[in-house]
Amino acid sequence: MRAAERSAGDEPLRAPSGTHDILPPESAVFEGVVARFASRARLAGYGLALTPLFEELAVFSRGVGSSTDVVTKEMYDFVDKGGRHLALRPEVTASVARAYVQHRPTLPWRVWYWGPQFRYERPQAGRYRQFWQLGAEVLGTGDPDLDVEVIELAWTFCEGERIPGLSLALNSLGDGACRPAYRERLLAFLEPLAAQLCPEHQTRYRDNPLRVLDCKRPACRDATAAAPTPLEALCPSCRTHFARVQEGLASLGIPAVVTPRLVRGLDYYTRTTFEITASALSASQDAVGGGGRYDGLVAALGGPETPGIGFSLGLDRLLLARGDDAPAPEAGLEAFVVDLTGGGAALVLTSRLRRAGVAVERAFDSRSLRAQLRMADRSGAAVALIIGPAERAAGEVRLHPLRGGEESVVAIEEVEGALRALDGAGERPRRTGNEEQA
């Protein structure tokens, strides 16, 4: 079945598999989360970085690592009309590092971001082909205090979003000094056990032995029960760094759980790595976010040796973990214009009010008064502004409160003042009956 044939059929068009529409009113929840993250990030000195949704393939193959699943099987890559080999971004950290190399802003450089990412995987609950992330990255300092600060931002933000059952896993993977030696040691350990590993890792363990530690299949779990962990192989400076990160987290009251087998799927991590999980998510997709230090990434992309650390949070999963409390938000409308004279009066009045900063809607198609008032009621507006032939002739507007109150008539030039007055009065809850009668 060719794609062309498939789309030529007369089946209704729908969003591609693994993507989903985020529409009102739920989209307002999404919007709110992003806005709260933005303000937290700003407090900590981060600026917004908007990098392209697609990059040269090499940004990811060299940045993320050519043996990772993300790069080998999950990338949406394509050749454009100019023959460039591009890929939709499967994550953002590598893009940020590329942007740093390209523009060389002064260090330390703190940026936050949000936007969609793409991975070609089989969709399931909490896992999409286009998914949304919030994240932050800091380049230019290897100070462990920064690790603490970055983890704190991720952690306190999740807490602030009232996600139930949060926990924080922490590990250190070592650096350029101790990791290669550890890798050899692990390989030597795995070599004689290869036949006992799960089918997938029987050959793959050579490319990326650390991943075997993280494999959830019983075969690998049993075979590696006694395997050395990166933590016990840390060199002195990595050990000191990790100790200070733990101290710092403790001093802020952040409950990190040291998890020696936490590996994570991207190759660029060095030293500190962490993952935030939520018990409300299904056991296998319980990560709402994760991150870590990547002191070699910038150099791998052709820049100078520059340490860095960051994290990203899955927006879709954040919302999923928080449950369906999606607070159907009000439209926020102040007024709804009901025009019984053909619509021209509404056209002029809504325009005038909107220019004055009043949130206002109207009906179209010259519908009946009853129909227009029904729309006004459902719109959530506080008041209907009725213009019939009589009002129009007199240069007036009838103010009809929709949530209780007395109807009144004002000169059309004074509508804004009257709305303001009503708004002021509404601040003291005055229930004048009229709502919910048995």
Place this chain on the structure above:
RNA sequence: GUGGCCGUAGCUCAGUCGGUUAGAGCGCCAGGUUGUGGCCCUGGAGGUCGGGGGUUCAAGUCCCCUCGGUCACCCCA
């Protein structure tokens, strides 16, 4: 990539052993009230029963294929 479950109206679903013109609730539209929303009442619009093939006098219902959705494995956010 592998496996389980599910496809009937915009939404949630019913549809008996295969049997007449495929139903309900919600939503939407109109009217009840010639200028007053919600509640109530009446009426209306809206369906390739996912698609194709087969069995049968007869298929929403049984069989095969296919497409789509969903959940899980794997991996990750």
